[in-house]
Amino acid sequence: MLEKNPEYYIENFKNKYFTNDGKNRAFVNFNGFKTLWFNTGTLCNIKCKNCYIESSPKNDALVYIKFEEVKKYLDEIESSEKIETVGLTGGEPFMNPEIIKIISECLRRNFDVLVLTNAMRPMMRHNFSLIDLNKKYSNKLCIRVSLDSFDSQTHDFHRGQNSWNKALLGLLWLSDNNFNLKLASRKFSAEHENDIRESFKFLFEEFKIKLDAFSNDDLIIFPEMTDHPFSPEVSTECWDKVKIKPNELMCSNSRMVVKKKNANEPNVQACTLIPYDSDFNLGKTLKKSKKKVFLNHRFCSQFCVLGGSKCT
Numbered sequence: 001m002l003e004k005n006p007e008y009y010i011e012n013f014k015n016k017y018f019t020n021d022g023k024n025r026a027f028v029n030f031n032g033f034k035t036l037w038f039n040t041g042t043l044c045n046i047k048c049k050n051c052y053i054e055s056s057p058k059n060d061a062l063v064y065i066k067f068e069e070v071k072k073y074l075d076e077i078e079s080s081e082k083i084e085t086v087g088l089t090g091g092e093p094f095m096n097p098e099i100i101k102i103i104s105e106c107l108r109r110n111f112d113v114l115v116l117t118n119a120m121r122p123m124m125r126h127n128f129s130l131i132d133l134n135k136k137y138s139n140k141l142c143i144r145v146s147l148d149s150f151d152s153q154t155h156d157f158h159r160g161q162n163s164w165n166k167a168l169l170g171l172l173w174l175s176d177n178n179f180n181l182k183l184a185s186r187k188f189s190a191e192h193e194n195d196i197r198e199s200f201k202f203l204f205e206e207f208k209i210k211l212d213a214f215s216n217d218d219l220i221i222f223p224e225m226t227d228h229p230f231s232p233e234v235s236t237e238c239w240d241k242v243k244i245k246p247n248e249l250m251c252s253n254s255r256m257v258v259k260k261k262n263a264n265e266p267n268v269q270a271c272t273l274i275p276y277d278s279d280f281n282l283g284k285t286l287k288k289s290k291k292k293v294f295l296n297h298r299f300c301s302q303f304c305v306l307g308g309s310k311c312t
């Protein structure tokens, strides 16, 4: 139920510094790097209904980032930043033609590397290279597979026919080959987290997948991310009224490098959730990107600060 009529919300998120009702917009200061993400490109082998970045086999709004472009940022980290983890996300990262070179270079420079994947054919095409990398750097490379549900029908409803079977095969291959592995799933509105974990426990036992369903580290369950056009805004006054603190948000400790279509070079976005919006483009270098971020996007409100709740 909306608090105000729909026309009111259309004017939301227009001014970077003030909310629609004239209050100071909430912002998040940068507190130092935890993870630097690279978006490897938005192309994906599938098109999921709930993909917040709208990846698909056709969406190349973020083009494949090149090895040389990644290297420039790794050089910048080595010369002036302290970052332990490099994250690679897409789209489907294993579709990037230089992904193995990119992963190898990050590992060679001693970063922990986290790769997010749907574990389908694009990943399996690199099976030999991945096994080599895992032998050489097993404690540094982590692969996080997304499986929307323990239930194949629910997963296939969101990700397309037969996608659950293919993802499960990839997951089994990773587990059998002793990769440092994590699974990301979702909690749809009617479900309870404990029930989801119980069901995953059966799945892991049945297929001998080396994951603990009750470990938050092994199995990450994300809330459903349903984009809603009528979102309330977040003012600085809200921080006292919500559970989350600014320094718990991703934009306080992480950034994502993207290469936009037709851009000459990559730029740094405030977080992985807002890859396109120019208001969240923080410049070309990591040094310049360490600015405060004004929460002038409905995702800030919906996914990070308010969820389904209100500030009042």
Ligand code: SF4
Pocket (backbone or CB within 6 Å): 044, 045, 046, 047, 048, 050, 051, 052, 053, 054, 055, 056, 090, 091, 092, 118, 146, 159
């Ligand atoms: S697999 Fe991931 S990146 Fe690809 S469409 Fe689905 S949610 Fe988006």
Ligand code: SF4
Pocket (backbone or CB within 6 Å): 028, 249, 250, 251, 252, 270, 271, 272, 273, 274, 293, 295, 297, 299, 300, 301, 303, 304, 305
């Ligand atoms: S969506 Fe907004 S609040 Fe959330 S991490 Fe990104 S910039 Fe920060």
